[in-house]
Amino acid sequence: MEYRMEELAREAGITVRxxxxxxxxxxLRPPRREGRVAWYDDRHLARLRTIAALLERGHTLNGIADLATAFESGRDVGEVLGLGEPTEETPVRLTPEELADHFAGEVTPENLAAALDLGYLATDGEALVHISRHLLEVSAALVRAxxxxxxxxxxxxxxxxxxxxxxxxxxxxxxxHAAATPPAExxxxxxxxVTAELSLALDRRLRPPRDPKPARKT
Structure with missing residues (x-):
């Protein structure tokens, strides 16, 4: 779909101004121009709705602009995941406002840039993709804690x-030792x-210290 500015504003529920x-x-990205007429599309509408949702969640326009800059300079899905490469992790597609809901108050431009640099997040058109549902859920749980x-x-x-x-x-x-154990196994x-060794290591470090034995009476 393409819209003139008046139509775009009406669909987004805001003013032309x-x-x-x-x-x-x-x-907002520049529109496609046809002579003197500016045409906007669904990506512009999605961005306007995202701005509205982030404003409702307490973000400032300056903060949203910084987020957009970090988002648009991020690595894309193909670069992060590698097209066609096998993985046991399930990527999760998110809108910016859904990401904000997962990490309420913590989605700053600095954190977004760090997540993009680390490869936790990638861009796919106007959307974000987290490379692992497990990592997303655990990270959100740690922040909630x-x-x-x-x-x-x-x-x-x-x-x-x-x-x-x-x-x-x-x-x-x-x-x-390929003949003994195929890579798939x-x-x-x-x-x-690794899971067992990590569990044992955490036991050793998180176990409460033992009370010293009381001295025997003579």
Whole structure:
């Protein structure tokens, strides 16, 4: 669908003056021009509805502009996921306002840029894609528990370095002993080893200290 400015404003439930204001602030991409007529499409309408939803959630126009800049400079889905590459993780498609709902008050331009740089988020046209439903749900749960999203993302960055090293260990194991264990069978076994070892390590670090034994009376 394409709209003249008046039609676009009516569909978005705002005034023509507001549309012009958003264009001047860089919140709206330039329209397609046909002579002296400017034509807007559904992507412009989606952006206006996203701006309205973010404003309702307490974001400022300056903040939305910064978010849009970080969003548009982000890596696309093909670059992050790799087209055709196998994965056991399920990507999740999100609108910006849905992302804001997952991390209420924590979706700042800095955090969005960090998530894009880390590869947790990618862009797909006007939408966002999180590379893993598991990581999205766990990250949201940590934020709800009171941990700042910036700290969650930094921890994810540090975990990434360790998991890359673990993956290299098991990939080498698979290459050196391919006849004994095919890679397809090694993958779930490797995951089980890492899960068990992490659980044991957390037990050692999170276990409450034992009370010292009382001295025997003589």
């Amino acid at each position: 507001t549309v012009r204001f958003y264009r001047e602030r860089g919140l 009171g941990i700042p999203l910036a700290a969650v993302l930094e921890t994810g960055r540090r975990v990434r370095a360790h998991t890359e090293a673990l993956a290299e260990l098991f990939a080498t194991l698979a290459q050196d 090694l993958r779930p076994l490797a995951r089980s080893v």
